[in-house]
Amino acid sequence: MRGTVERKTYTARLSSKLLLSERVQCYHLEFEVPELETFSFDAGQFVSMVAVDSRGKHQTRAYSIASAPKGNRFDICVNRVEGGFFSNLLCDLEPGATLEFHGPHGLFVLRPPLLDTVLIATGTGIAPMRGFVQHLFPSADQDRSEGRRFWLIYGTRYESEIYYRRYFEKTAAEHPNFHYLPTLSRPHEGWEGLRGYVQSHVKEILQQHPVMLPEHGPESAGSVADCQKTHQLRAYICGLNDMVSANREQLKELGWDRKYIHFERYD
Ligand SMILES: Cc1cc2nc3c(=O)[nH]c(=O)nc-3n(C[C@H](O)[C@H](O)[C@H](O)COP(=O)(O)OP(=O)(O)OC[C@H]3O[C@@H](n4cnc5c(N)ncnc54)[C@H](O)[C@@H]3O)c2cc1C
Numbered sequence: 024m025r026g027t028v029e030r031k032t033y034t035a036r037l038s039s040k041l042l043l044s045e046r047v048q049c050y051h052l053e054f055e056v057p058e059l060e061t062f063s064f065d066a067g068q069f070v071s072m073v074a075v076d077s078r079g080k081h082q083t084r085a086y087s088i089a090s091a092p093k094g095n096r097f098d099i100c101v102n103r104v105e106g107g108f109f110s111n112l113l114c115d116l117e118p119g120a121t122l123e124f125h126g127p128h129g130l131f132v133l134r135p136p137l138l139d140t141v142l143i144a145t146g147t148g149i150a151p152m153r154g155f156v157q158h159l160f161p162s163a164d165q166d167r168s169e170g171r172r173f174w175l176i177y178g179t180r181y182e183s184e185i186y187y188r189r190y191f192e193k194t195a196a197e198h199p200n201f202h203y204l205p206t207l208s209r210p211h212e213g214w215e216g217l218r219g220y221v222q223s224h225v226k227e228i229l230q231q232h233p234v235m236l237p238e239h240g241p242e243s244a245g246s247v248a249d250c251q252k253t254h255q256l257r258a259y260i261c262g263l264n265d266m267v268s269a270n271r272e273q274l275k276e277l278g279w280d281r282k283y284i285h286f287e288r289y290d
Contacts (some may be wrong), residue, residue: 024141030125030288031125032123032124032125033056033058033059033062033123033124033125034056034057034058034074034121034122034123034124035054035055035056035070035072035097035121035122035123035124036054036055036056036116036119036120036121037053037054037116037117037119037120037121037122038053038096038118039052039053039118040052040053040056040116040117040118043100043184043186043187044184044186045183046181046182046183046184047102047103047184048102048103048114049100049101049102049103049147049184049186050088050101050103050113050114051060051089051098051099051100051186051187052098052099052100052101052102052113052116053090053096053097053098053211054096054097054098054099054122055096056096056220057095058096059095060094060095061092061093061094061095062092062095062096062097062127062275063092063127064088064092064097064126064127065092065127065132065133066088066090066091066092066132066133066151066154066155066157067088067129067131067132067133067154067155067287068087068088068125068127068128068129068132068154068159069086069087069088069126069127069128069131069151070085070086070088070097070099070125070126070128070130071083071084071085071086071123071124071125071126071128071288072084072085072086072095072109072113072122072123072124072148073122073123073124073125074108074112074122074123076108077142077183079285081221081284082108082109084108084109084110085128085129086099086101086113086130086150087099087129087131087147087148087150087151087154087261087287088127088150088154088163089151089153090153090154090157090273091154091155091157091158091161092158096224097261098151098153099113099150100147100149100150100186101113101114101147101199102146102147112273112279117282121148129287130285131151131259131261131285131287133158133159133259133265133288134257134285136187137168137169137171137254138171138185138255138256138257138258139171139172139173139232139255140171140172140173140174140175140229140256140258140259141173141176141183141225141256141257141258141259142155142156142173142174142175142176142258143176143221143225143257143258143259143260143261143262143270144175144176144177144178144180144188144221144261144262145177145178145221145262145263145266146179146184146262146289146290147186147195147262148260148261148262148263148266148287148289149177149186149187149261150173150261151259151261151287152177152259152261153187153190153191154192156173156175156194156201157246159173159201160194160198160201162199163197165200168198168200168201171200171238172200172202173200173201173202174202174204174228175191175201175202175203175204176204176206176221176224176228176254177191177203177205177206177221178205178206178207178208178220178221178266179203179205179207179208179213180207180208180209181209181213182207182210182211182214185205185207188205191203200237203219206218206219206221206224207222208220220266220269221266221270222270222273225258225270225273225274226273227275229256229277232256250273256279256283257283257284257285258274258283258284258285258286259280259288260284260285260286261287261289262288262289263288263290264288264289264290267286267287267288270282270286271285271286
């Protein structure tokens with residue numbers, strides 16, 4: 024039996040489906056797990072969905088959970104990938120349909136101690152961030168953020184692809200320590216928000232809060248005093264590899280210890 028891992032699989036039933044973007048064909052899907060009273064996971068983890076393709080082969084794909092724990096239910100946010108097997112299966116699923124999955128899996132979770140935090144995402148990389156924010160700020164009068172500041176920097180091309188915008192705007196309006204910063208790489212003329220890639224705005228935040236960086240640049244990051252300053256901030260990055268790498272590189276150049284940079288890559 025060496026090398027084989029027995030995994031408990033569950034059945035997820037699609038309970039609702041919402042089109043988030045017509046242009047990119049991105050869907051918000053809500054599932055329930057009828058055989059469980061509670062599906063336990065930490066915000067930010069993923070499930071592995073399993074299905075059989077047209078050649079009878081089992082296919083497995085990871086999808087970040089786009090919600091905080093809520094009984095036996097969980098949400099995902101999925102983009103249709105041209106020619107892709109699983110994303111198309113999910114996007115074409117109708118409420119009531121079922122799928123096998125195992126999980127939760129993954130270490131992309133909020134690490135203790137909670138610190139001031141920059142959340143950086145593009146595209147469906149917003150999924151685990153929604154889970155984090157739902158966990159930290161469950162409602163207007165509840166708060167698990169321990170007074171720490173959170174910046175969510177979300178990059179996408181067009182305004183129509185700012186997923187979950189109203190939810191994040193409402194949360195930011197209700198919680199002064201949560202800052203929501205969507206940025207567009209292809210904004211229309213009338214767009215008054217941030218422009219360009221997420222990296223440049225991450226840099227601005229760090230410049231506005233210099234106490235979080237080592238005093239004498241990256242080369243001095245080894246000293247205890249400088250490390251203490253550096254470590255007052257964490258970063259969580261999620262999306263496609265190029266974006267994740269660019270942000271990790273920038274943070275490292277700014278003198279961050281990689282222990283405080285957490286990331287999830289989708290490709
Ligand atoms: C930990 C983790 C979490 C993930 N969470 C999400 C999520 O929340 N939402 C989501 O939509 N996806 C997520 N993904 C990506 C997802 O697992 C699939 O890779 C994606 O849905 C494509 O699968 P497919 O079967 O449709 O494409 P495949 O049949 O596997 O591939 C078809 C083609 O698409 C390319 N491709 C593969 N993945 C992507 C991608 N993500 N974007 C663009 N092109 C791609 C492949 O290189 C290939 O050429 C996650 C991946 C990981 C590792």
